[in-house]
Amino acid sequence: MKLLIEKYQHSLGKWLLQLGYCLFISLSLAQTAAALVYTASNEFEGNRVIVFDITDDAGNLVEIGSFPTGGTGTGAPIGNQSALTTDASDRWLFVTNSGDGTVTSFRLQENGLEFVNKVYSRGHSPISVTVFGTLVYVLNEGSGLKSDPPNRRYDNISGFRFGPEGKLSFIRGSVRILDRSQLTSPAQIGFNKSGTVLLITEKATNTITTFKMRKHGRPAWRPLKRPSAVPTPFGFEFGDRDYVFITEANGGGQGVTASYRVNRKTGEVSSLVDLIDQGDATCWTVLSSDQTVGYSVNTGSGDVSLYRINFDGTIDPFFQNRPNRMIRTGAGPRDAVLTQNNQSFITLNNGDGEIRAFRVRRNGSIARRDAVPIPKSATGLMAR
Secondary structure, X not given: OHHHHHHHHHHHHHHHHHHHHHXXXXXHHHHHOOOEEEEEOOOOOOOEEEXXXXXXXXXXXXXXXXXXXXXXXXXXXXXXXXXXXXOOOOOEEEEEEOOOOEEEEEEEEOOEEEEXXXXXXXXXXXXXXXXXXXXXXXXXXXXXXXXXXXXXXXXXXXXXXXXXXXXEEEOOOOOEEOOOOOOOOEEEEEEOOOOOEEEEEEOOOOEEEEEEEOHHHOEOOOOEEEEOOOOOEEEEEEOHHHEEEEEEOHHHOEEEEEEEEEOOOOOOEOOOOEEEEEEEOEEEEEEOOOXXXXXXXXXXXXXXXXXXXXXXXXXXXXXXXXXXXXXXXXOOEEEEEEOOOOOEEEEEEOOOOEEEEXXXXXXXXXXXXXXXXXXXXXXXXXXX
């Protein structure tokens, strides 16, 4: 009996020791785990994804590597949002190569990115990409050349699927031209939260365009269109209850963030729900994870506007006592992203050739942190 007790005590002690070791490793990993931020260099000689780590509690950025896409960029900043994105599982990253009309798939790894494949985008210049489930849709800017076939001459969208290994394959019959009479200068494509509608902003035509998704991952043949409340609709993000928040840059003047509601069954965009004045040339917006705070980037004035989101999609100033307060970013900000842990806000400042980090406080306000250099041609931000 004594021998059995001693044997039990020894096994229990060994088990507790192993449990303590596992807890130590888990806690150590949790303490050292950091958010990762991605941007595309968009360089003419070769596009690459540059990866940054947020390494400390202060929220500062450190570059940890760059990974060639196998495609090329334009060599200059682009008027777009979502040039790269990940899937919901955070296993795959998709990047547009605007210089050579291709899209690259990467496998996300702890030590970087692994190239999977590269496909022709079915358009002239891919500038924005969105994912829902295994569907990937790309927004292509047209060439405007009469000598090109319609799919390259005009702005269009095109669909792809990725399989278990992250390999992209084209969905036949998925290409849709936005407008056969003119170029629209599109900015962004995005799925609504239920994956039933694709929304595209058209800067040149002041139009919000939607496609209802049909069977087999293809959009309806004809889009629905409605004018934006203010000229130059640009970046957007879907919130809860089918509301979408769109920056409207007003041709470079004082911009706004506007809210609309998108019918998930028909794709119809409602009339304006609300809008709030922002800085000059408001072009990008992101929402907090709880959908209560929005951050809009003003390219013309080089700052960020914060706003509060109400249950009914209406918008209020974040700073009640100073409703016009802006937070400086740097010159020519052209994109923004929140990390998934909602602790860091990042802006892409092409004018300064840098990415700027901000620490997000508990109440949603932000405080400037360090900046790191990037190519001035860089496009798109993604974080996890």
